[in-house]
Amino acid sequence: MVNLALAWAEAYQTIHPESRLSVTGGGSGTGIAALINGTVDIANASRQINPEEVADAKANGITPVEFVVARDAIAIIVNPGNPVDHLTLQQISDMYSGRIGRWTEVGGEDRPIVRLSRETNSGTHVYFLERVLRLSDPDNETFFSADTLLLPSSEGITSEIRYNRNAIGYDGLGYVTDEVKVVPVSEGPDGPFVLPSAESVTDNRYPVARDLYMYTAGEPSGGILEYLLWILGPEGQSLVSQLGFVPVEGEP
Amino acid sequence: MRASLGEILITRFIRIAGYSAVAFIGMIFVFLILEGAPTLGQVPVSTLVGERWYPIEGQFGMLPLLFGSFLVTVGAALVAVPLGVGTAIFISEVAPRWARELLKPLIELLAGFPSVMLGFLGIVILAPQLYSILGLATGLTAFTGALLLGWIALPTVVSVGEDALDAVPRTYREAAMALGATSWQTIWRVTLPAARSGVLTGVLLGMGRALGETMAVMMVTGNAPTLPTGLEAIFRPIRTMTATIAAEMGEVAQGSVHYHTLFFIGIVLFLTSLIVNLAAASVVFRQRTRGERMLS
Numbered sequence: 102m103v104n105l106a107l108a109w110a111e112a113y114q115t116i117h118p119e120s121r122l123s124v125t126g127g128g129s130g131t132g133i134a135a136l137i138n139g140t141v142d143i144a145n146a147s148r149q150i151n152p153e154e155v156a157d158a159k160a161n162g163i164t165p166v167e168f169v170v171a172r173d174a175i176a177i178i179v180n181p182g183n184p185v186d187h188l189t190l191q192q193i194s195d196m197y198s199g200r201i202g203r204w205t206e207v208g209g210e211d212r213p214i215v216r217l218s219r220e221t222n223s224g225t226h227v228y229f230l231e232r233v234l235r236l237s238d239p240d241n242e243t244f245f246s247a248d249t250l251l252l253p254s255s256e257g258i259t260s261e262i263r264y265n266r267n268a269i270g271y272d273g274l275g276y277v278t279d280e281v282k283v284v285p286v287s288e289g290p291d292g293p294f295v296l297p298s299a300e301s302v303t304d305n306r307y308p309v310a311r312d313l314y315m316y317t318a319g320e321p322s323g324g325i326l327e328y329l330l331w332i333l334g335p336e337g338q339s340l341v342s343q344l345g346f347v348p349v350e351g352e353p
Numbered sequence: 354m355r356a357s358l359g360e361i362l363i364t365r366f367i368r369i370a371g372y373s374a375v376a377f378i379g380m381i382f383v384f385l386i387l388e389g390a391p392t393l394g395q396v397p398v399s400t401l402v403g404e405r406w407y408p409i410e411g412q413f414g415m416l417p418l419l420f421g422s423f424l425v426t427v428g429a430a431l432v433a434v435p436l437g438v439g440t441a442i443f444i445s446e447v448a449p450r451w452a453r454e455l456l457k458p459l460i461e462l463l464a465g466f467p468s469v470m471l472g473f474l475g476i477v478i479l480a481p482q483l484y485s486i487l488g489l490a491t492g493l494t495a496f497t498g499a500l501l502l503g504w505i506a507l508p509t510v511v512s513v514g515e516d517a518l519d520a521v522p523r524t525y526r527e528a529a530m531a532l533g534a535t536s537w538q539t540i541w542r543v544t545l546p547a548a549r550s551g552v553l554t555g556v557l558l559g560m561g562r563a564l565g566e567t568m569a570v571m572m573v574t575g576n577a578p579t580l581p582t583g584l585e586a587i588f589r590p591i592r593t594m595t596a597t598i599a600a601e602m603g604e605v606a607q608g609s610v611h612y613h614t615l616f617f618i619g620i621v622l623f624l625t626s627l628i629v630n631l632a633a634a635s636v637v638f639r640q641r642t643r644g645e646r647m648l649s
Contacts, residue, residue: 250575264481
């Protein structure tokens, strides 16, 4: 999400040269920790703040206020020659954990399944682990199968799926190209099977989507409020679409 | 005669340059130890020698990474040594002058080829080809990495090996010919054994390059930390130590257990190449003394 935060800050500074913004990366935990310690005005996070962090912040006299600033969908992608045209979250979980080893078991060809994932340092990897492999169940301790290919970039995943009919992968909706096939996914066993799109994410029908947050220390005011209103307004949200994320609708 | 000021300065400069090289190696080693050693206090040894590497859940088993580095390096040697020594012999002993003067700079140019470009070619061309020709589950395998690494190590093997062969005195070859040896017998029985230590140095430098190579390996081996179940492991994805450090160092929180463990991998990598080099040095040394005894 650091790309998005940087794009916003850059665009905002060209319109409002008098404003001073600086953006630092490091992951959601880093941003929230900095907010708790009072070293930043806004923390960007691709996950929700947890109760312990809220308690820590309150102990420091800071009340975090949450804003959903964009949404992100993770698409499940396969080779265009792969006949599989729908999958349930349970099936995807079983494929990645190694309980299912061949495509025939999910209605595909008699081929081995080659699992592709982003590297473990990617926020997308962690989200996919919690939402899909563990089906959002905190007590579920399913792992990625050890032979899951960990690729360092979205391009790596796309270029492997482009030629490999055995492969299954996942990637942010913004990175999906015409060279791969997106598989409709359902939450439960009987459907409905939904393709990721701006619409299906906005009306909460696509199951593998997450909110992206900004947290402020207390109710925002002055320049910070103006900045947040701009982000949530048409200009800020058009940048969201440009970067391949899903915009949020309505006023804060 | 009093040494001029210029001479004193130059002597000083050369001395400092020499010492600083030693000092840098020492400082790197101290830094590695300082950053890596805390791992031994934080992670039980039984975990470190475990077979599962999944750092975000506290699983730091390094066996798959050691195995991965070992497999691609040995694979690269199997590609680079016959090809490299053969090429060195061809350039030094067989090729006509014009071919030699064309080949040598070309091969040295290859040594300067950025490995990220080779990795890119590996992803776009080599992996899809291996997938369809060999019928593999995926083209991102240890074999793909070994082929690329062999290619990367090749110029070093050729260049150093050729220099060593070239340094063998003419008189050796003339003596062999005078005794009625054929060209092949001269090369195989006289020239190559005489240049053995230099050729071996080239091979080991090449292996060092392969062991430490990161970018190309990370791009084509699939980075799956698996342990072998049999010989077919060469056609399966693996994860090397170097790729692990490169992939994970960027986002790791400084001072965390994971951070120290990545430096610990660095220590293991450093010690591995040190052992390889020491073993090589002792082999070279022993052979040289024996050769000298025979000649004297």
